[in-house]
Amino acid sequence: MYLSFSDRSGGNTDEAAPPGTPFKISSVIISLGIVSLFTDISSESVGAVLPVYITGVLGLSMVAYGFLDGINQGISAIVRIGAGWTADRSDRHKLVAVLGYGLSMVTRAWLLVVTGFGAITAVIAVDRIGKGIRTAPRDAMISQAAQPEHMARSFGVHRMLDTVGATVGPLLAFLVLLLIPTGFHVVFVVSLACGVIGFAVLGIMVPGRKRREALAAGPLSAGMEKAARAAGARMPFSWRALNTSSMRRLLLIAGLFGVMTIGDGFIYLVLQSRAEFATKWFPLLYVGTNMAYLALAIPLGRLADRWGRMRVFIAGHGALLAAYLCAALPATGAAATMVCLLLLGIFYAATDGVLAALAGQFSTRASRASGIAAAQTVVAVTRLAASVGFGSLWFLWGRETAILAAAGALAAAILGGIVVCRGIEPSAASA
Amino acid sequence: MSARVRWAWLSAITVVVLAGAIGYGVWSFVQYQQRQNSPVSVAVSSKNLNPSAPHIAFRNTAAGDGYGHVATVPLASPRGARTVTSTVCDRVYAAGGTLSCLSTNPGIVTTFEAEVYASDGKALRSWPLPGIPSRTRVSPDGTLVASTAFVTGHAYAPASFATVTVINKISGGGYGNLEDFTLIVGGRKIAPVDRNVWGVTFAPDDRTFYATAASGDRTWLVRGDLKKRTLTSIHETAECPSLSPDGTRIAYKKNITPGPVPHWNIAVLDLSTGKETVLAESRSVDDQVEWLDNDTLLYGLPRASAVGDDDVWSIKAAAGAAPQMFIEHAWSPSVVH
Numbered sequence: 021m022y023l024s025f026s027d028r029s030g031g032n033t034d035e036a037a038p039p040g041t042p043f044k045i046s047s048v049i050i051s052l053g054i055v056s057l058f059t060d061i062s063s064e065s066v067g068a069v070l071p072v073y074i075t076g077v078l079g080l081s082m083v084a085y086g087f088l089d090g091i092n093q094g095i096s097a098i099v100r101i102g103a104g105w106t107a108d109r110s111d112r113h114k115l116v117a118v119l120g121y122g123l124s125m126v127t128r129a130w131l132l133v134v135t136g137f138g139a140i141t142a143v144i145a146v147d148r149i150g151k152g153i154r155t156a157p158r159d160a161m162i163s164q165a166a167q168p169e170h171m172a173r174s175f176g177v178h179r180m181l182d183t184v185g186a187t188v189g190p191l192l193a194f195l196v197l198l199l200i201p202t203g204f205h206v207v208f209v210v211s212l213a214c215g216v217i218g219f220a221v222l223g224i225m226v227p228g229r230k231r232r233e234a235l236a237a238g239p240l241s242a243g244m245e246k247a248a249r250a251a252g253a254r255m256p257f258s259w260r261a262l263n264t265s266s267m268r269r270l271l272l273i274a275g276l277f278g279v280m281t282i283g284d285g286f287i288y289l290v291l292q293s294r295a296e297f298a299t300k301w302f303p304l305l306y307v308g309t310n311m312a313y314l315a316l317a318i319p320l321g322r323l324a325d326r327w328g329r330m331r332v333f334i335a336g337h338g339a340l341l342a343a344y345l346c347a348a349l350p351a352t353g354a355a356a357t358m359v360c361l362l363l364l365g366i367f368y369a370a371t372d373g374v375l376a377a378l379a380g381q382f383s384t385r386a387s388r389a390s391g392i393a394a395a396q397t398v399v400a401v402t403r404l405a406a407s408v409g410f411g412s413l414w415f416l417w418g419r420e421t422a423i424l425a426a427a428g429a430l431a432a433a434i435l436g437g438i439v440v441c442r443g444i445e446p447s448a449a450s451a
Numbered sequence: 452m453s454a455r456v457r458w459a460w461l462s463a464i465t466v467v468v469l470a471g472a473i474g475y476g477v478w479s480f481v482q483y484q485q486r487q488n489s490p491v492s493v494a495v496s497s498k499n500l501n502p503s504a505p506h507i508a509f510r511n512t513a514a515g516d517g518y519g520h521v522a523t524v525p526l527a528s529p530r531g532a533r534t535v536t537s538t539v540c541d542r543v544y545a546a547g548g549t550l551s552c553l554s555t556n557p558g559i560v561t562t563f564e565a566e567v568y569a570s571d572g573k574a575l576r577s578w579p580l581p582g583i584p585s586r587t588r589v590s591p592d593g594t595l596v597a598s599t600a601f602v603t604g605h606a607y608a609p610a611s612f613a614t615v616t617v618i619n620k621i622s623g624g625g626y627g628n629l630e631d632f633t634l635i636v637g638g639r640k641i642a643p644v645d646r647n648v649w650g651v652t653f654a655p656d657d658r659t660f661y662a663t664a665a666s667g668d669r670t671w672l673v674r675g676d677l678k679k680r681t682l683t684s685i686h687e688t689a690e691c692p693s694l695s696p697d698g699t700r701i702a703y704k705k706n707i708t709p710g711p712v713p714h715w716n717i718a719v720l721d722l723s724t725g726k727e728t729v730l731a732e733s734r735s736v737d738d739q740v741e742w743l744d745n746d747t748l749l750y751g752l753p754r755a756s757a758v759g760d761d762d763v764w765s766i767k768a769a770a771g772a773a774p775q776m777f778i779e780h781a782w783s784p785s786v787v788h
Contacts, residue, residue, distance in 0.1 A: 198557050200480050203480075205475075217469075220460075220465065221461065301560065302602075
């Protein structure tokens, strides 16, 4: 059994867009994309300079910082599912998102006054909690505002804007430090400003539940009207709505792939250990990945809508497999490094937004934030486990052998994923 | 709210916030320029120091022109006027006619580099660093150079790989990342996931060195062997070792407050007796200490009042000795005999 779109809103068959509906991006998605853009400038600009600030200015040691980072990622994953559930139960997605974005914004102001290592790590932890809270309700709002048959493409638009922010943030921070080498507080103030702007766009431009309902009465774009109408005739939240064959298979595949996803940081380290080019530009390798990601987020989302979201999701992990092999190859030139970064960008563009679209597709309207949160939590937790596990192999077997082993395991996971997804592919393909 | 009112609010907030941020940025820029153009607050000598005369090389942190440059003072008069060179380093060390300089090349693409110079200023070789410079040491005869950097980049990097330490020969080639050496703790080979190595100090034989190895919240003082490619623990809870000129003692920082906020005391280990002496410096010392002579240690401490400014202090390597100011506005000292 699989869920068609008409099932999702309790028999309201009108919700499914008729085949061939032209793509029209909702202003809500653009607004949420701009919120993410500014928030990512805010968080990534600080993230880029924080290590230098902690060691160079505050004169503190970096070592403990690394271990706390892993713990924070775990907290973020757990908070995420709770926030998704709260958003669904209360039907106040915007309110929960506002809380998450607001929490992160407040940490920017906090950074301006703290100096101790403990205080800084507390600031980072709270920022991560904010990120955990906001992600699932925001993605649920995106999936509600998107035309169902263009859902992956709509997520692509959001992820593109998001990644622009993640790329601009560090570059902006380094530009500030180039002009004012001691200007860490200027970076923090710029970060706070971007956080406030993102928060303002969310608070002012993104409709909450009340406005969504009010808008339903007036003339509106087709997608918005349907979304609003459906919100009025909303089914109560239940976990059972998520316990479907399709959803279980999606979570299984996401988890299977997650434990084989070792994190691009390791790939950068492999490249760095061999290629002088990659060492020199180590702090910037993520920019290459992000460039590929933001250029391909929309085209691959579009492809996912047409060809099948699950297919693209699996193919994206094929790109990750290619990136592992590329990193393990004995080539050391700049070109090999670039190809690896491009493959990583393809991986993100084909999987991140597409996963949210799939999870949205396989959950009911009333359980969507929980469904998306569940999928993202599975991915976050399994990737964390993968990083720890791969770290052991790294030292036991050495870099190249470890990454080749990871490639072999990922290849097996992809084959497994293809088998598991057979039961849900018709739904994904028909979307 | 109508659409127009919403746009008005959003525009107003954006304008106010951006104006505030830009205003603060411009003010900071002007402040920075004023500080840069202000005369140096310490006595500066225009004489070129004879590189073969005993001296102390360090990073000048006096505000104004020459901030961050390598400076030298004669060993006989450390408080006297300093000679400021044109070389800019975050971390510097000189020995055996070789100077190692770890530097940050700021820019839209901030990169990090280790550069090695001969005593006449000629560049010998350089290698890129994967992150923020941390420690550097040169072997007594000037043929080997060690560098430690924090691996940084972006928030997604696996953070358990915090440091990369390499040993290179000035003639070319090297021994690679010390993480790849075999780690032997308590007589057993171990290969923990999160191991890190940092803070090398060289013995005169160009084969033996000492360093810190770490896993989880444990650290070990290890003796390294460049031929066998091994690191063997000889003491626990010891970081950033420094071998005394006569080779009998090792000074290091000892973390006495485990947890996220470390507090490091300076301790000295007698290699023949294994006796550890913790010194009376009460402030936390996050530095690789340097031996002024066989009885006295030098180390840097940040100035509480000024961000980015430090002083070099000295302390006798004996229990109960009191620290003394050695060179003001200075960091990363190395004693060149």
